[in-house]
Amino acid sequence: MVKSRKSTRSARRVKSAPSSKITKKASRFLLKLGAGFFSLSLFFVLLFRFVPVHVTPLMLIRFVEQLTEGKELRLKHHWVPIEAISKNLPLAVFCSEDQNFINHFGFDFKAIERSVAASQNGTKQLRGASTISQQTAKNVFLWPGRSWVRKGFEVYFTVLIEIVWGKERIMEVYLNSIEMGKGVYGAEAASRYYFKKNAKDLSRTQAAAIAAVLPNPREYSANPPTPYIKSRINWIVGQMRHWGTLSLK
Numbered sequence: 001m002v003k004s005r006k007s008t009r010s011a012r013r014v015k016s017a018p019s020s021k022i023t024k025k026a027s028r029f030l031l032k033l034g035a036g037f038f039s040l041s042l043f044f045v046l047l048f049r050f051v052p053v054h055v056t057p058l059m060l061i062r063f064v065e066q067l068t069e070g071k072e073l074r075l076k077h078h079w080v081p082i083e084a085i086s087k088n089l090p091l092a093v094f095c096s097e098d099q100n101f102i103n104h105f106g107f108d109f110k111a112i113e114r115s116v117a118a119s120q121n122g123t124k125q126l127r128g129a130s131t132i133s134q135q136t137a138k139n140v141f142l143w144p145g146r147s148w149v150r151k152g153f154e155v156y157f158t159v160l161i162e163i164v165w166g167k168e169r170i171m172e173v174y175l176n177s178i179e180m181g182k183g184v185y186g187a188e189a190a191s192r193y194y195f196k197k198n199a200k201d202l203s204r205t206q207a208a209a210i211a212a213v214l215p216n217p218r219e220y221s222a223n224p225p226t227p228y229i230k231s232r233i234n235w236i237v238g239q240m241r242h243w244g245t246l247s248l249k
């Protein structure tokens with residue numbers, strides 16, 4: 001009877017040994033995978049702190065969509081430093097998209113609460129809960145979508161760029177990479193496409209017009225604007241007058 005119990009215990013130990021090895025190997029693999037992802041992501045965040053972002057995943061995805069759907073192929077993008085962009089445009093997108101941009105650390109929790117409340121009440125907001133920092137992280141490093149996995153990565157990259165880049169660089173990359181029309185990305189390309197001028201020459205109303213289409217740039221046009229976009233432009237211009245100037249340093 002004693003021998004039988006001993007043999008049973010030995011058999012259990014033999015069976016559990018391979019399982020333990022597999023668990024350890026899986027843990028080591030996941031640890032290496034996480035460390036590799038962190039290192040690679042940090043490398044690109046550091047790189048884009050200094051190097052212009054000439055292409056983003058969204059640009060490539062939209063271009064492939066145009067190809068597969070047989071639409072006109074268009075990918076207009078021209079990087080310019082923030083000094084070559086009219087001061088009206090950073091102020092316009094600040095007023096339109098994220099009026100707490102200079103104060104938050106990537107996330108506007110009050111805006112999130114308002115967005116949830118508006119969704120529950122079935123009302124429409126002029127601004128969503130996604131900050132300029134979040135939109136920048138999403139556009140530069142990720143793909144479009146609403147899954148929790150993508151949202152998790154968005155939070156991660158938002159924190160990284162807030163730490164590494166700072167507000168002025170985030171705004172610079174945002175203004176150069178955001179989708180501003182069908183196949184049109186960034187301030188310089190949008191300025192030339194809509195108003196036949198360089199981004200540094202945008203007037204207050206023209207900057208407001210570009211900012212007005214950002215919630216849905218593939219459906220709306222900054223020039224000529226629809227009645228709804230005109231109302232958005234007037235609201236943004238009013239906000240710009242109220243704020244006056246925007247300091248990102």
